[in-house]
Amino acid sequence: MLNPAYKITIANKTIDTTNEPKASTVLDLSVTLDMDTPADRFTIVLGQVNGLKPARDDEAKIELGYADNGGLTQVIGGTVVTVEPGLTTNRVIGYTPASALLRTFVNKTYESKTAGQIVKDLAGVADVDVATAEDGINFPGYVIDGQRSAYHHMQDLAELSGFDLYFNADGELVFEKFIRGKTVHIFEYAKHIVSLDVLRSPPRASAVEAWGESPGGSRGDKAWVWLTRDFSNSKGTAGSGDLKLLLERSPLRTIDAARTAANATLTTIQRRTLRGQLLSVGRPEVKLGDAIRLRDVPDDTLNQLFQVRSITHRITKSSGFITTIEFRSI
Structure with missing residues (x-):
């Protein structure tokens, strides 16, 4: 039997259920990672007892997994942005460094720069670490105006170059072209998949x-x-x-x-003509930039490779550990 586990580190305090499974005051833990949403986030609902005392701007990281099966995997790194106290619980919300990009506004003109060079420079202005920034289009001239955030300018550059823009589990910016996925994760029908929904739509243009x-x-x-x-x-x-x-x-x-x-x-x-969502038991190893392969699905057209676009991990005391993955065709 798999026993869900997690390790939450905020500032210099840690909750690690692999060491003290009964000592946790966490009632609900969720992590949402999404390429189509500006800032990934985590939400922690804590009981009103002694333990973690998070504060705004505290650095945080969350690791998920199973106590008896391979240990823990870091799924997000970021900063606490708000703490919402209640009578019996505290709700802690945090974001990746994308929030810094959303608060950064600059006026700047670039000449003879690639999209990747522009992204690196904007990340530097916002004090955001970059894991990967591929070149993309070479622009003779490119203007960044202060009416929109640095993040939205980066998103424009990604769309024009055919790149993805997201933050990895360590809170570092990734700006690169998706090919076949850094890692391919297998999901078998009636084994790993709890539910599966698919949307097919005609192309808006040929x-x-x-x-x-x-x-x-x-x-x-x-x-x-x-x-x-x-x-x-x-x-x-x-x-x-x-x-x-x-x-x-x-x-x-x-x-x-x-x-x-x-x-x-x-x-x-x-x-975008084929998109879907699947629900599975917790799979913390699935990350943005990865791909999934469906197997043994009754509709044979779905037994293929898809790009991971969104991941939501959630652990509760009542429902255990579940992962929701949104995907699209490659």
Whole structure:
């Protein structure tokens, strides 16, 4: 029998149920990791007894697993942002360093920088550690305006380059292209899967045309600052068919950038045609950046590889340890 366990470290205090399983005052523990939501979060409901006394800005990390099966795995690192006291419980909420990016606003212009270089610089401004930042599109010029947060500018760069933007379990920023997943986790029907819901939808477009504002490479590298009335030599295209999406973004000032953005947008459209959610017994080893493979599902079209997009871990005294995974096709 598997015995759910966890280790919560906040500031210099720790609750570790592998050492003292009966001493925990945690009534409800949940961790939500989501590529499509700006900030991952953890929520801890504590009984009003002596024990953890978290405060705003305390550093925190949470490890989950089983006391009798392979130990614990860190699932999130972040900072306490609020403590909500009640008569019998305290609710502690914390976020990853994405919250720092959401509070960072700058005005800056970059010349001859890749998307990855811009992301690294913005992360430095927000004092956020970077695990990986691949190059992506090379922009002759890119403007960051202070009307939106650094996080939202990073998200724009990720979408144009066809990259994912998220924080790993150590609280470090990842900006990279998804290929086949860092790790592939197997989920078998009637063995690991408690419930499975799938949504199929038609693609919103079968082709994409990306447009910028300048003649770009068609008039030389220095022409990126010009405006143009003729886009025929600088537009990027991907796919075919009558259902066409027009993508107009001012930073796409070279034909290479426009092509990359068009391909990235079409890939995203295609991947969103098959999405789903599964419920399983606790699987702390599943992380953002990973893939899952379904096996022995009655609908054979689902027995394939999918990208993990969202993970929610929850441990309660009444329901034990469960993991909910949202995924989409690759």
